[in-house]
Amino acid sequence: MGFFSGLASEGYDRQYTDRQLLARLMQYFRPYGVQLAAVTALVLTISLTGAAIPVIVARGVDYLSSQMTVERMVLLS
Secondary structure (H helix, E strand, O other), X not given: OHHHOOOOOOOOOXXXXXXXXXXXXXXXXXXXXXXXXXXXXXXXXXXXHHHHHHHHHHHHHHHHHHHOOHHHHHHHO
């Protein structure tokens, strides 16, 4: 198997439940809670803004195309 050949479980390996691992992770990240929340909020804001821009542009184009009449097109050209 090559690269993964030495990664079999050993007799001294500990077995943790998902709940225990999650509790340990929460303990590690607890001192950085405010920073973690701020980064999460910024990432969500940037993602939502990036997703909203094409929708806003498309609606603007639709609005402008619905407002265009033949007379206005002639005046613009």
